[in-house]
Amino acid sequence: MNRHGDRRGLARALGSWFAQEARELPWRSEAPGGVGAWAVLVSEFMLQQTQVERVLPRFLEWMRRWPLPSRLAAEEPGEAVRAWGRLGYPRRALWLHGAATEIANEHGDVVPRDVETLLGLTGVGPYTARAVAAFAYGERHPVVDTNTRRVIARLVRGRAAAGPPRAGDLDDMAALLPDDPVEARVFNAAAMELGAVVCTARAPRCEECPVSEWCEWRGAGYPDNAPAKRPTQARFEGSDRQARGRIMALLRSAAAPVPRSEALRAAQGPAGSRAKAVDPAQPRRVYDSLLADGLLVEFEGRARLP
DNA sequence: AAGGCGGGGAA
């Protein structure tokens, strides 16, 4: 913390800003009617690498259809994948179905409360486990996502950006967290919200920032001192990811299993738009990868969702 | 520690 005050002042300023300005999102417990841990878990799975605006309609649809883990567990996994739509990373749908099954069968249809048990669910990592414990149950844990990492990097470390995840990220957040669990919960949510709407990656709106007087990056004159960025992601066009997505789109829309040949053809995209330098091995490769991931099941030469 | 994994929106 810097010259402008202790961490309690920071938490107070951030907390009042959050109370005033936070977006109303249906998975926040404060929302009318309140939501339970199951809703928090579903939202956190969907929000992994996917923006809030895209998640909103899917989340509402899921909660209407599967208000309890056991309701989802009663479905075929493929139904979860189908209802996942185009959110991306469809393995998350599979993992969420698996988590629902385990919760229904082994935890009395109640989402676990402690971080260790949550971490045991496939698809639940350090962020999601603490987010559920903190937001759904009010447990006092540091919750660190990409927004929070950037806020800490600027506010505390005086850097323009966060850089790749570090082992100390959780400790950094823990050092800022108010002692009172209720305040800590707000602080976690507020740090994420600040990073999402004010302290943004691209063009931060520092003039609107409620905690600018605590900001080391501002104090240093906004130096362009961003640490090395993570390696740039390979282009999507023509990638295996795109080819996988095309097969998945076909399987989601299909009312019945489709011939394998049709799925392989779908991997190449619409006939008119095929790239010139196609990898002839790509369709088979991505088809097999979907098989290995359990996103595709083959039976008598036909492919379908699991 | 590094690479793979969707897809869309914004600069």
Added chain:
DNA sequence: TTCCCAGCCTT
């Protein structure tokens, strides 16, 4: 085009 997004899993 490139960057970024309420990450996680495998190797």
